[in-house]
Amino acid sequence: RAKQDGRNSFRFFAQEMQEHSLRSLQLSAALKDALINDQFHLVYQPQLNLTDNTIVGAEALLRWDHPEWGAISPAEFIPLAEQNGLIVKIGEWVLQQVARQQKQWLSKDLPEIIVAINISALQFHQQNLVERISKIVEEAGVSPDNIEIELTEAVALKDPEVAGKTIDALSQQGFKVSIDDFGTGYSSMSYLKRFAVHKLKIDQSFIKDIVTDIDDQAIVTAIIQMAHSLHKTTIAEGVETQEQIEFLKLKGCEEIQGYWYSRPLVTEQFEAFLLASNSKTTKIN
Numbered sequence: 001r002a003k004q005d006g007r008n009s010f011r012f013f014a015q016e017m018q019e020h021s022l023r024s025l026q027l028s029a030a031l032k033d034a035l036i037n038d039q040f041h042l043v044y045q046p047q048l049n050l051t052d053n054t055i056v057g058a059e060a061l062l063r064w065d066h067p068e069w070g071a072i073s074p075a076e077f078i079p080l081a082e083q084n085g086l087i088v089k090i091g092e093w094v095l096q097q098v099a100r101q102q103k104q105w106l107s108k109d110l111p112e113i114i115v116a117i118n119i120s121a122l123q124f125h126q127q128n129l130v131e132r133i134s135k136i137v138e139e140a141g142v143s144p145d146n147i148e149i150e151l152t153e154a155v156a157l158k159d160p161e162v163a164g165k166t167i168d169a170l171s172q173q174g175f176k177v178s179i180d181d182f183g184t185g186y187s188s189m190s191y192l193k194r195f196a197v198h199k200l201k202i203d204q205s206f207i208k209d210i211v212t213d214i215d216d217q218a219i220v221t222a223i224i225q226m227a228h229s230l231h232k233t234t235i236a237e238g239v240e241t242q243e244q245i246e247f248l249k250l251k252g253c254e255e256i257q258g259y260w261y262s263r264p265l266v267t268e269q270f271e272a273f274l275l276a277s278n279s280k281t282t283k284i285n
C-alpha cells in the first residue's frame with residue numbers, strides 16, 4: 001500500500017513537473033511576441049516620505065496581459081525572460097516608457113518625482129549598460145536625477161568588482177541606485193561601504209510580522225541603523241498597516257511603499273494620486 005502511494009505520488013509529481021515546464025516553455029515562447037504585440041504595460045506604486053507625509057517617488061512594475069491566458073505575474077515571467085535573454089530588451093523598454101512618461105508628467109506640470117525601475121542580472125551585466133541607459137533617458141529628454149535603479153544583492157554581488165564600477169558610473173551620471181529586497185540576499189555587506197548606493201529597500205518579508213516578531217524587529221532596527229551610519233536612506237517594502245508604520249517611524253525609517261499607502265496604479269490613476277497628494281489631502285497621521 002505504501003509502495004503504491006509512493007508510486008502514485010511520484011507519478012503525480014512527474015506529471016506536475018511536466019505541466020510546469022510545458023507552461024514555462026509556452027510562456028517563454030509567448031514572451032518573444034509580447035513586446036511587438038503591445039502586451040506589456042507599467043503600473044506605478046507610490047512611495048511615501050514618513051517625515052513630511054509627501055509622495056517621494058514611485059516604483060514602476062511591469063504587467064503582462066496575454067490575450068489568451070490573461071494577467072501573468074512578473075514573479076513568473078521575469079525569471080523566464082531572464083533565462084531566454086529577452087529581459088535585456090524588456091528592461092530597456094521599461095526604462096524608455098518611464099522616461100517618456102516622466103517627460104509627459106513634467107509637461108503637464110505634475111509634481112516632479114523619482115521613478116524607480118528594476119534591473120535584472122543579465123541586463124545589469126551587459127556591456128555598456130551605463131551608456132545604453134543614459135542614451136535612453138537623454139533621448140526622452142529627462143534628467144537621470146529622477147530615475148532610480150533597483151538592483152538586488154544577488155545582482156550587485158554576482159561580480160562585485162564589475163558591479164561596483166557600474167554602480168559608481170550610474171551614480172556619476174546622476175542616477176540613484178538602491179538595493180532591492182535588502183536582507184534576503186546571501187550577502188557580504190562590505191560592498192555597501194564601497195559602492196555608491198543611495199538607498200536600501202528593506203524586504204517585505206521582514207516587515208510582514210514586524211509588530212509582533214521580535215526577530216524581525218531586531219533585523220529591521222539593525223538595517224536602519226547601519227544604513228544611517230553609512231549615510232544611506234531606507235524604505236520599507238510591503239507596508240500594509242498603521243502599526244507597522246508606527247514601528248518604522250520610531251526606528252527612523254524614512255520612507256514606505258506598500259498597500260497601506262497605495263497599490264500599484266495604472267498611469268491615469270497614478271496621475272490623479274499625484275495631484276491629490278500634491279494638494280496634501282492624503283492620509284496624514
Ligand code: C2E
Binds near residue numbers: 045060118240259
Ligand atoms: P519587487 O521589485 O520587490 O517589487 C515589489 C513587489 O511587492 C511588487 O510585486 C508589488 O506589487 C508588491 N507589493 C507592494 N506593496 C505590497 C504590500 O503591501 N503587500 C504585498 N503583499 N505586496 C506588495 P509585483 O509587481 O508582482 O512584482 C514582483 C517582482 O517582479 C518585483 O519585486 C521585481 O523583482 C519583479 N519585477 C517587476 N517588474 C519588473 C521589471 O520591470 N523588471 C524586472 N527586472 N523585474 C521586475
Ligand code: MG
Binds near residue numbers: 059150
Ligand atoms: Mg523592486
Ligand code: MG
Binds near residue numbers: 180203204
Ligand atoms: Mg523588493
Ligand code: MG
Binds near residue numbers: 181
Ligand atoms: Mg522582489
